[in-house]
Amino acid sequence: MKLNNIDIRDIFFENIKKIFLKNNNFFILTNDADVFALQKLKNHPRFIDAGVCEQNLVNIASGLARKGKKVLIYGFCNFLCHRSFEQIKINICSMKLPVFIVGIGPGFSFSYDGPTHHGVQDIANMYTLPELQIVNLSENKLAHYFSRNILKITEPTYFRLDKGILYSKHKFNIYSNGFNYLKSKNKKKIIITSGYFSRLSEQLVYDKRLNDVSIIDLFNFKKLNMIKLYKIIKNYKKLIIYDENTKSGGFSFIINDLIVKRNLKFSKIKSICSPEKQIFIYRQDRETLLKDLKIDKSYLFKSLLKI
Amino acid sequence: MIKKIKIKSEKVRNIFLKLIVSGHKYHLGGSLSCLDFMITAIYGGIINIHKKKGIKNFILSKGHALGIIHAILLEKKMITYNSFKNQTSKGVIGGQLDIFNPKNFFEWNSGSLGHSVGVCIGLALTTKQKVWTLIGDAEIDEGSIWEALFFIKDKKIKNINIVIDKNNISASKKITNKGNLSPKVLKNLGFEYFEIDGHNVDLIYSVLKKVKKVKRSSLIILNTIKGKGIKEIENNIKFSHQLPSRELLGKYIK
Known part of the structure; x- marks a missing residue:
């Protein structure tokens, strides 16, 4: 196949x-x-x-x-x-x-x-x-x-x-850790994300050649190797949590918990999640709705530049 | 057989009351309303109980009546009183039946209402044996029961027997004129339908024997009395949760 x-x-x-x-x-x-x-x-x-x-x-x-x-x-x-x-x-x-x-x-x-x-x-x-x-x-x-x-x-x-072609051209670590790590050359900023937003993050980072942005794609939430995750993210100064779910309905709490438990220090942390409300906006395509909600790829890009 | 069932019924009732008097927390009213059915079904060989494997293909959906099951296990010496006491004091045995202690002794974890009929569909699809569940009359308001009833009808599933303990009292109120319990509604569901006195052991036994042979799923309404056998609490809402004094219960232990 x-x-x-x-x-x-x-x-x-x-x-x-x-x-x-x-x-x-x-x-x-x-x-x-x-x-x-x-x-x-x-x-x-x-x-x-x-x-x-x-x-x-x-x-x-x-x-x-x-x-x-x-x-x-x-x-x-x-x-x-x-x-x-x-x-x-x-x-x-x-x-x-x-x-x-x-x-x-x-x-x-x-x-x-x-x-x-x-x-x-x-x-x-x-x-x-x-x-x-x-x-x-x-x-x-x-x-x-x-x-x-x-x-x-x-x-x-x-x-x-999800739906659509969600294919990563890069090596994808399926077998351990419960997450995939796409490491940038220059370890400055890291996006922690999951699902469809992982592919959006990946497209952005490679299209815009953002050499200082790494990505962690969380995919097996109950089997995350938290020690490994900690060892990776402690090397970064700036963190973006990028989740299509709401902050209370998604994975944010897992990362926030890790930050508190390990007393992780970042110079900047930004959370880009779906707003905490039921969205009565109807759009023919997902990208337009994500744009309305300011959680789309271009918003992520702007945030990466600002952070 | 009937004589044996009646003797066992007395024995189990005594054990159950003694458990309460010795401090075990059970729902007295809703347990006594289904006691005669449970004893007849189990001691009459309708629902299979095995000394080592426990009770299979039966789900006690009205899990708050589990005291009767505990009393049956004790009467059948499937568990000794000392072991039972020990396990209750450790919190291993308590207010729910579960599949973990004793391991796989019961078919399902009890406690949440409205689930068992749907679960019985899953069980029934894997076997030709009859699968049983006992539900409460207040429980029938749960939408998931109706989803399951219509599924059984539509898919013509033939080996599910649903017994409704109709004691006409829920946890907090008397149940009157309940549309979804009317025979007009229930008889149209495509089940073999029986409505009987749920305290008449002769009648229960003869109907259960019939049900065992029937080649389609059955719905059995048991007209019962909450707190049956203890005059002071019969049909009294107050005793849905509350227990009468030990002295009062002691009077009924033979």
């Missing part, structure tokens, strides 16, 4: 489809969400469209998993994470069942559909569940790796799956 020109959803779900067809123990469930790669499975007895009822979806998935089935559920991240939060907490997490929850439409990927479809609080919400792993599939190689190896995962896991 060529990874550089395929939509990340197709990479992920094509791999899942192959595993599903080979493994009679594997179930896929959805809440009426349509995914191109899985359309042919719709009449398969192990493919269950529970309809628009997320609580029931999660409950069914957990019952199947309790009996040893491998279960993947997918749907809009907001409806899975928030609507069925208690079901995930009690029936998946407290039971320690390895159900894979795939949240599509994270961030402002559905920029025209209003706050019901803005997935900007899910990371912090899911982080509150101690047993749940959280993987933000920010890059095509990452999505390929996790989807191909999904059966090796034994813990309940929430995957955030």
Whole structure:
């Protein structure tokens, strides 16, 4: 599979489809969400469209998993994470069942559909569940790796799956640390980011040839190697936290906690996150909405110059 | 069989009351309302209980009635009283059934209402055996139950039995004229439908035997009395959470 020109959803779900067809123990469930790669499975007895009822979806998935089935559920991240939060907490997490929850439409990927479809609080919400792993599939190689190896995962896991071609031309460290580090020649400024914003940061840094800006892409939030993260970021003077989620709904608290615990000193810290409000702005494309909210690539660029 | 169930019912009731008198915290009213069903189902061989493997394919959704399960485990000597006392004092056994202690003894972690019918769908899809859940009548307001009921109907799932303990009192109020409990509504859900006196052991046993043979999912309404057997607290909202005096309960221990 060529990874550089395929939509990340197709990479992920094509791999899942192959595993599903080979493994009679594997179930896929959805809440009426349509995914191109899985359309042919719709009449398969192990493919269950529970309809628009997320609580029931999660409950069914957990019952199947309790009996040893491998279960993947997918749907809009907001409806899975928030609507069925208690079901995930009690029936998946407290039971320690390895159900894979795939949240599509994270961030402002559905920029025209209003706050019901803005997935900007899910990371912090899911982080509150101690047993749940959280993987933000920010890059095509990452999505390929996790989807191909999904059966090796034994813990309940929430995957955030964006859309579009999220391919990094650079080496991507999938195997350890829970983050990827793109090191600049001159270690002055560092952006800590995740998901779609990681690719935006990368495009900016390489398009503008910003030799003094490094990037950390956090992708496995519960398995971050905090010692390594600390050892890297302590070398920088200026830090930007760049998150498409809100400050309270994203990963900011993880970094803030690290800064306080390790007494890290920066000459400048800036936080660029989605505003702490429900956004009733409707835009045909994500970039325009990000611009409206002053969290787009050009705003990041200006901030990097000013900081 | 009926004679045996009635003897066991007395024994389990006594153990349960003794546990409360000795300081264990249970919801008395809602436990006594479902006691006759639980005893009949378990001692009548309808819901399987195994000395080492515990209770499978059954979810006690109204988890606040777990005292009855504890009393059954003690009566069946699946756990000794000393071990039970020891584990409760350490906080290992308490106000919820969980799958960890004793390990995998129960099918599900109890406590949160409205989940079990959906979970039963998942369990039922993996087996041809009947899967059971006992839910409360106030619990039926949970939307997730209705999502699951319609799913069972639409997908024609045949091996789920849902028992509703209709004691007509929720945690804080009397339940009257509840539309979603009306037979007109429930009978239209496509289940085999039974409505019986939930304290008549002969009747419960004969219906459960029928249900075991029926080739579709069943809905069994048990008309019960909250606090059944202790006249001073029967149908009294005050005793949803509150316990009567030890002296009063002592009078009912035989």
